[in-house]
Amino acid sequence: MLNEHPGFWGVLKRPFVLDVRALALLRMATAAVILVDLAIRSTDLEAHYANLGILPVPALMEHAWTPYQFSLHAATGLWQGEAVLFLLAAGVAGALLLGYHTRLATVASWVLLVSLQNRNTLIGQGGDDLLRMLLFWGIFLPWGRVWSYDARDKPVPERFDYFSAATVAYVVQLALLYWCTALLKNGAEWTRDGTALYYAFSLDQLLLPGGRLLYPHPDLLRFLTFGAYFTELLLPFALFIPVGVRWWRLLVVGVLFGFHLTIGLTLYVGLFFLINWASILGLLPPVALDWLTGRFSPYAPRVRRWQGRLPAWQLPWRLRLERTREPTAGGQRLARAVRDTFVAVVLAYVCLWNLDDVAVLRPAGGLLPAPVRWLGYLFRIDQHWGMFAPVVFKDDGWYIFEGTTATGKVLDLNRAGAPVRYAKPASVVALFKNDRWRKYSENYLFVDNAWMRPYYCNYLLRIWHENPAHAPLRHLSIVYMKEVSLPDYQVSKPTREVLCECELPAQSQEPGAGKKQQAEE
Incomplete structure (x- = not known):
């Protein structure tokens, strides 16, 4: 043919x-x-x-x-x-x-x-x-x-x-x-x-x-x-x-x-x-x-x-993937x-x-x-192209990192320690430093990934206490204000879901205790 x-x-x-x-x-x-x-x-x-x-x-x-x-x-x-x-x-x-x-x-x-x-x-x-x-x-x-x-x-x-x-x-x-x-x-x-x-x-x-x-x-x-x-x-x-x-x-x-x-x-x-x-x-x-x-x-x-x-x-070494001299016709074939x-x-x-x-x-x-x-x-030639598939994710919402100080004041670590408020932010996207953090927060929601939640909670506590200007915390809750997407422009009422909680011992609530504990470890 x-x-x-x-x-x-x-x-x-x-x-x-x-x-x-x-x-x-x-x-x-x-x-x-x-x-x-x-x-x-x-x-x-x-x-x-x-x-x-x-x-x-x-x-x-x-x-x-x-x-x-x-x-x-x-x-x-x-x-x-x-x-x-x-x-x-x-x-x-x-x-x-x-x-x-x-x-x-x-x-x-x-x-x-x-x-x-x-x-x-x-x-x-x-x-x-x-x-x-x-x-x-x-x-x-x-x-x-x-x-x-x-x-x-x-x-x-x-x-x-x-x-x-x-x-x-x-x-x-x-x-x-x-x-x-x-x-x-x-x-x-x-x-x-x-x-x-x-x-x-x-x-x-x-x-x-x-x-x-x-x-x-x-x-x-x-x-x-x-x-x-x-x-x-x-x-x-x-x-x-x-x-x-x-x-x-x-x-x-x-x-x-x-x-x-x-x-x-x-x-x-x-x-x-x-x-x-x-x-x-x-x-x-x-x-x-x-x-x-x-x-x-x-x-x-x-x-x-x-x-x-x-x-x-x-290059300082002889072994290279580029040709150092022209190959023969047979070698090239x-x-x-x-x-x-x-x-x-x-x-x-x-x-x-x-x-x-x-x-x-x-x-x-x-x-x-x-x-x-x-x-x-x-x-790593494995691949999956499931963007918004088979349907679009509908568990929308935003995160609140509820930190309770030794005096009982409740702060939102996700908004630089501002007092906690549960109203939806004007821009939820602005809460993420970059898309890598947004993707991490999405994976954080899945039940199969529950093992990862304490690591993030402890990380947030540590970096908060590394700043001596921050008030010491005795408790941190990672809260997701879940707002399910509804059809026909209906708006659902947000529900408060606590995904992870971390409690600090009393001796760790002093300024600089995070660094001191890290040094001891």
Whole structure:
């Protein structure tokens, strides 16, 4: 069949042919997101990653760990050790951004990102899975071939198009993300009633000003609900149409850019929309890249002069993932065959993992039985795209940290020690330092995570007493003012739920007692 139609293979692979300039943009955007993520996470080095924080290493190993995971960040319980790892991660991410020893920087960034995410799974979100997979597939992509420090002395490639098993994996991964997101949304709110966004915008802990503008319009919310659902379900098919590829790519990139911009303006989802923006840059067709190149060509001489002033640093060791000399033709074919075979096997595994996640009917033990799931946990190619699925979370509310002083005064530690009041804050989102804390507070509610509650309670007490200006506390209650989202703009009466309580012994209620007790321990 293929011999009778010699052009059939060429047509079949068209949707998976990518421009190396687009891959360079994908590399730079991925590295930039990693740097932003590290900057945000670094404000909570002790709270999120040290033994004095909300998840000590022993608790992590007991409750949120598998024997196949690894984490360099779990090797130390000190925030100072975490700071060193964060600086190392920032350094290799910077090298990835510049395209300096690109393959090695990609591998190192992936290892450190997996290590960081494994250290505290209680603050993770769906975007973290995507960022991790972009780095993983990037190991096998030539995203340092152009627009990189590595390419500064090399001639511009005669052709920018590139095809391999890794480009197939990248395109299929993006399609799986949106298909599985849609298929997991099998509740009536998404598929029949069109009320999913109404309930999403009813969540005060997520609602941003853009969402407030849309919330009073039920017909618009119903239209946007079905629009979001069918965009996720149908748009990925456009990635596999082998004719008019560049126009379909422009459509996909344009729609997804607007789609995630809307999410970012209406819902408090942290870096989720930025990660998704970065992920689609590799799809840009040559027509868009030619336009971009033309727009920025006047700055190219300046960039080359800047690159020329950079020292030609070399790594202090000989072992590198980059080629030190040109391989033979036979060696190159063998290396490519081994690489493409490995990528194809991993891609098949990822497809099975996602299919097992969304399957309505599955055999006993699942499509991926337990004995082979270790591979997903070890390389962190496990993934779950259940955003607002199967239905939207409805247990809305806000936290009050009721601290009782030795004199009987009741303070709210969640509002810097102001007197407790139970009325809903004007902005619930403003109570969270960042989206990592918001995600942690969401996980804090689940009964299955009840084990984590005392750690947070004790952490809040400790950091409160470290400030000598704070009044000593004898009791702390973590209270959730639960306000269930109701249909048709009905408002439920908030109910007070005590999730955790901590009592301090009398000798610990003196100013500075927290530090003294810590030193004694």
